[in-house]
Amino acid sequence: MNYKDTLLMPKTAFPMRGNLPNKEPIRRQDWEERNLYEKNLERTKGRPLFILHDGPPYANGDLHIGHALNKILKDFITRYKSMAGFHAPYVPGWDTHGLPIETALTKKKKIDRKKIPVAEFRQMCADYAMEQIDNQRDQFKQLGVRGEWDNPYITLTKEYEAAQIKVFGEMAKKGYIYKGLKPVYWSPSSESALAEAEIEYQDKRSPSIYVTFETSDGKGLLEGGEKFIIWTTTPWTIPANLGISLHPNLEYVVAAVNDEKYVVAHDLLDQLAEELEWEEVKVIKTFKGQEADKIVTKHPFYDRESIIMLGDHVTTEAGTGCVHTAPGHGEDDFYVAREYGIDALCPIDEKGYFTEEAPGFAGMFYDNGNKAVTDKLDEVGALLLLKFITHSYPHDWRTKKPTIFRATSQWFASIKDFRQDILQEIKEVNWYPHWGETRLYNMVRDREDWCISRQRTWGVPIPVFYGEDKTPIITDETIEHVSHLFKEHGSNIWFDWEAEKLLPEGFSSEHSPNGIFTKENDIMDVWFDSGSSHEAVLMNREDHVRPADVYLEGSDQYRGWFNSSLSTSVAVTGKAPYKTIVSHGFVLDGDGRKMSKSLGNVMVPSKVLKQLGADILRLWVSSVDYQADVRISQDILKQVSESYRKIRNTFRFMLANLADFDPNIDAVDEADMEPIDRYMVYRLQALIADVREEYDQYEFSSIFHQVHNFCAVDLSSFYLDFAKDILYIEEKNSNSRRSIQTAYYEILTSIVKLLTPIIPHTTDEVWEYIPGVEEESVQLTDMPKSRKVEQFGQSEQQKWDHFMNVRNDVLKALEEARNDKVIGKSLEAKIKITPKDNETKQVLDMIPNLHQLLIVSEAIVSENDTGAKEYKHVLVSVEKHAGEKCERCWMSSHTVGENEKYEELCTRCAHIVEEHYA
Structure with a gap:
């Protein structure tokens, strides 16, 4: 007889390899054809409403990895909520107005917008935006993101406007x-x-100059001829200078240097003397800023006055304490000048060129004016120092070029x-x-x-x-x-x-x-467009759902959509448009660098999908601490793929061992389950409670790590491993075997549901192979709820938890014995365990078939074993079992050969074969 034929070996058609890049598109098409999203909405109708309001991505270009992170996170939430007792429709949106689309038409399609009627050009922009929406919509759907893709909100539609x-x-x-x-x-x-939200800061090399303004009317405080020193990194604004601002409460000095008298803040004098390489400095007068109010100085190269003004914006953090004031080019300058009845002068046009209001510089681009103005200052003897500094400077976030104040x-x-x-x-x-x-x-x-x-x-x-x-x-x-x-x-x-x-x-x-x-x-x-979405979208729904439950976007939206939405909503309604804000960081490469084409480190979602599949990318999203900046690389995705394989293999193993299990017929009542199986079901309830709490707190990385650890440690390294001896060897309908299968069934269905918001392609595939499920898709089910396990209280939990600690000691002992060549596989071992305390003894005494749980051929609980090694909870000695190996269960046993008909088998296996296979 071939004893292998008498074993109840695992059987399943569920494939070991996911083959996600090829299978996922077919599955998504099937979802659409079966209208699963609509069926789910119908299923959850009447439940409490949960609205995640989509912040609109800009309709231009292919998706980058940040788009994927954002939309997948949103999908986690809406999928979970629909399985957790809520009605959670998801309406995606697009932002469609603005400069990038104009630029795309003028550059990519060579359109000269100034030669085309405005309405015609706007229609071309609208057509281009709709093309981009179609492209991005397909790419979002490829990520497995579920929603009302055929009915999104778009900021260019008539109703929205x-x-x-x-x-x-x-x-x-x-x-x-x-x-x-x-x-x-x-x-x-x-x-x-531009608004503040459209500004980003980049390093820029700028000239740094110190310039003198000579006093023409000292108002009785100064004699005349004293020179106020200002410092600026924008020489091009000097033609617009109308004054100098001092802080009313700062102390200023007149400092004699060589044959000149300079006015600067007292606190900056030493620093300035070093910067300008003054060797001998003598303070000849001290006064408060407020005493210098309305003193008149002369503009360095124009025949006009620059008046001394007082402003609280002046500091001693840098410069001279005397602030160059050009009210046409600075907000603080504008307000302080207004207090003095001085109108703003802005001699720069919309393209950044000097106008006729800046004699000597008209027609020159402002940035080129830096050198021209500096040369002029040097020519008239007003330039004390020129050098260059690199500093953070505002840039247009669309064109990436410097901005100005105008x-x-x-x-x-x-x-x-x-x-x-x-x-x-x-x-x-x-x-x-x-x-x-x-x-x-x-x-x-x-x-x-x-x-x-x-x-x-x-x-x-x-x-x-x-x-x-x-x-x-x-x-x-x-x-x-x-x-x-x-x-x-x-x-x-x-x-x-x-x-x-x-x-x-x-x-x-x-x-x-x-x-x-x-x-x-x-x-x-x-930003006013997208910031109005609470009115245009939320209040245009049948259910009028302002405020939304959640807005989720990147951290750059604190100055963008979060901000503009809040401003318009509070202005109109007095209330915020959202109850909760969730923000995520930026995606960096594996070394923590910003992605850029020049560095060649850009990770494109479409390539990841072709190589690995959407569920791997989604699992990566769940694995990172998304609220900070996150990293992605081929190596990182390889690690995620390994985690995915561990989870998939766990599913496959349980499916294979449920091949002959019908939950409606074969399930064991919980009261009749084996203690270890009740313990694992209890561990499952703890996992369910933790995971659901983490979903509610948007802690997706904790979900990933908890489920992965449960599969890798609780299941693969323990429960699935030792259970083989029962599942394969015992009689098909034995209580011990059906008890494990009952536990497997609940564990499998529960974990599949818990992971459905994260890897829906895979869990939907698993669902097709689970025996006895009624719903056509796991997406049409609800999350499992943590429950009390029958006949399993806190004392049982503590005992089994303690056993797991003892097991760790035994595993160490077996590993050491293996390294010392005492045994090969653990089934060759006979172990003696001596408890170090009464609690451990009680725990070991309560467990029948201890050897099975420890995957050894014999386990004896001893009162005293002088040759044993000491571990944390027990003393353990390991020796090679003296019995013969059973050809069916592979355990060593002294009973092998006792049955004359089946001499190669132990008495347990011989009995089973004789009863069921003879």
Whole structure:
């Protein structure tokens, strides 16, 4: 007889290799054909609503790995919530206006936008954006992200733009919108104003100069001829200088150096003397800044005055304590000059070139002006020192080129008017990570106004009309009418129709006695677009779900979407648009470097999917601490693949050992299960409780590590290993065998459900092979709930936990015996275990078939073994078992040969063969 034929060996068609790149697309197509997403929504209808509101990615270009991290994290949440008692639809969105799309058309498609009618160019932008959406949508779906892909929200749609106009109108009605002249971030490369959220800082090499301004009227404090020293890294702004700011409470000195008298802050004198290499310095006068108010100096090379002003923005952190003040090129400069009735001078045009208001430099690009202005200062003897420094400088985050401050007439949202309301709402939000609250709070606390106008073409028009006297007209009537027109025709009509046609019929205004109106040509900041989504999307749903449960985006969105959404929502409703903020870091390469094409370290999601599959990328997302910056590389993905294989093999092993198990017939009542099986079911309940709590806290990496450890340690290294002796060897319907299968079944179905939000392709595949399941897909099931295990209390848990510690001692002893060549495989061993304390003795005494759990041929609990080695909980001695090896179970036994018919078998195996296979 071939004894192998008498063994109940594992059987399953579930493949060992995932072959994910080839199988996942087929599976996703099957999901779509079976309408699994819609079926799930129908299944969860009537449950409490959970809304994760999607922050719109920009519709331009292929997805990068940061997009994958973001969308996969969102998918974890919505999939989990739909399995955890909620109705959790997911509506993806796209941000579609702005400069990158204009640039793509002008550069890639060689479109000259200035030679094309505005409305025609805008339609080309819209068409391009929709092409990009189709491309990105396919790529997002390839990641296994589930949602309403055929019904996303898109910021260029008529309905969205109409809602955005209403948000603008409501803010204007409350007095938060105004037009004013002030310095704003200006991008010469984009020819447009920028908001703070559109600024990023990069290192820049700049000239650092010290310049003198000679006193012409000392107002009785100074004699005249003294020279105030200013320091600046933007020499090109000197033509716009109208004054010098001192701090009213700082102490200033007149310092005699050679034949000159210089005015600087007292606290900076020594540092300045070293910088300018002054050898002999004599302080001849000291005074407070406030005493110098309105002293008059002469501009270094123009025939005009530069007045001394007082401002609290002056510090002694760097420079001279005398601050060059050009109100057309600095926010602090602008405000301090306004206090003195001095208007801003801004001799730079929208492209960054000097105008005629800067004699001697007109027509020159501002950056080239640095050298020209410095040469002029040197020529007139006003330049004390020139050197170069590298410092952090604001750049346009789209074009990556430097920005300037430039005073222009812009539309603003006055954040300061409702800042306290925003700060209060920030305190009411849940933050993951917790430092997000402080970060956004500090940003809002220091924010004055939000520049919302842009001098571009592709965007939502600012719905403002002007009367004949140039007064802006924004009324409830005009806003409602424009919103209605946009909803019916789209915003292109703003550029196609004359102002009179865009106004309500019969509209009149005291500002236009002749009935002649004009319209604003600027568009809104794209952050106003996306920041209006709480109105355009959340409030346009049937269920009106503002505030959303969660906003989840990258950490750069504290200054972006989190910020603009909060500002517009609090302005309109008084409340935050979200209950919870979750943010993630950036994706770096394996060495912690930023990814760039020049470094050749860019990891593209599409390539990962072709090489490894979406579930590997999703498992990587679950494995990292996403709230900080994360790393990815081929080596890291290889490690993730190993973890995936461990989990997949665990699934396969349990499936294979459930081949003859019908849960409706063969399951053992919990009260009749073997103690070790009840213990493993108990361990499972603890895992379920922990994992569900971690899902609720958005701690996905903890889920990954807990489940992986449970599969690798609790199951593979212990439970699945020792159970082979029972599953393969014992009689098919024995209680011990069916008890293990009952435990396997619950463990398998539970872990498959727990991992479904993370690796849905794989768990859906496993589900097809599990016997007895009723649902057509694991995606149409609910998360397991942790429960009390029958006849298993705290004392049983403590005993079994203690046994696992004793087992660790035995494993060490077996390993040492193997290294000493006492035994080969553990089944060759006979061990004696001497408990070191009464608790350990009680634990060992309670376990039947101790040798099976320890995977040895014989285990004796001894009271005294003088030759044993001491370990933490027990003394252990290991020797080679003196019996013969059973050809069926491979254990060494003294009973081999006792049955004359089956001489190669131990009595246990002989009995089973005789009863069932003879």
